[in-house]
Amino acid sequence: MKKNLLIIPSIIFTFVLLTFFYLLVIERNPSELPSNLLNKDIPIFEAENLIKNKKFISTNEFGNEIILVNFFATWCKPCRDEHSYIKQFNNNGIRVIGINYKDDPKKTIQWLEKLGNPYSDIPIDKHGRIAIDWGVYGIPETFLVNSKGIIKFRHVGPMSKKVFKKINLLIKEIK
Numbered sequence: 001m002k003k004n005l006l007i008i009p010s011i012i013f014t015f016v017l018l019t020f021f022y023l024l025v026i027e028r029n030p031s032e033l034p035s036n037l038l039n040k041d042i043p044i045f046e047a048e049n050l051i052k053n054k055k056f057i058s059t060n061e062f063g064n065e066i067i068l069v070n071f072f073a074t075w076c077k078p079c080r081d082e083h084s085y086i087k088q089f090n091n092n093g094i095r096v097i098g099i100n101y102k103d104d105p106k107k108t109i110q111w112l113e114k115l116g117n118p119y120s121d122i123p124i125d126k127h128g129r130i131a132i133d134w135g136v137y138g139i140p141e142t143f144l145v146n147s148k149g150i151i152k153f154r155h156v157g158p159m160s161k162k163v164f165k166k167i168n169l170l171i172k173e174i175k
Contacts, residue, residue: 090118
């Protein structure tokens with residue numbers, strides 16, 4: 001009789017454990033976090049521009065061409081690791097806007113002089129408000145925006161060769 005009482009809780013525990021494992025490990029990819037902004041207009045924002053003497057106004061900059069938006073900072077090691085991929089997009093004729101996240105502007109200028117500057121504009125996000133509006137979880141984070149100002153893709157984490165190829169395929173599809 002005692003054996004029968006232990007069988008039912010053991011079965012329930014095993015079922016809950018397997019369900020939890022499936023949902024946590026098999027079903028989810030942490031680099032593919034859901035975004036409420038996919039297939040929606042980019043958030044509207046204004047910010048100081050690191051490399052130009054004029055204010056960056058998103059409504060003036062998006063909606064004419066395909067743009068890659070990259071949230072980065074000099075203190076972010078993965079941002080340094082992905083920088084060569086970001087430069088390749090620029091070299092391939094894709095406009096890249098780098099949003100400098102909670103960083104020191106002087107260090108950012110030095111960092112870009114050392115590694116090369118692939119960004120056409122660099123809005124400064126001193127307090128992280130722009131990142132919050134874009135739904136950024138952490139940096140680096142990259143978005144692909146089509147020529148109508150609609151977010152078509154989001155990648156969380158550093159760019160890899162695989163992600164670079166995926167974004168290039170998406171660019172060809174939306175052109």
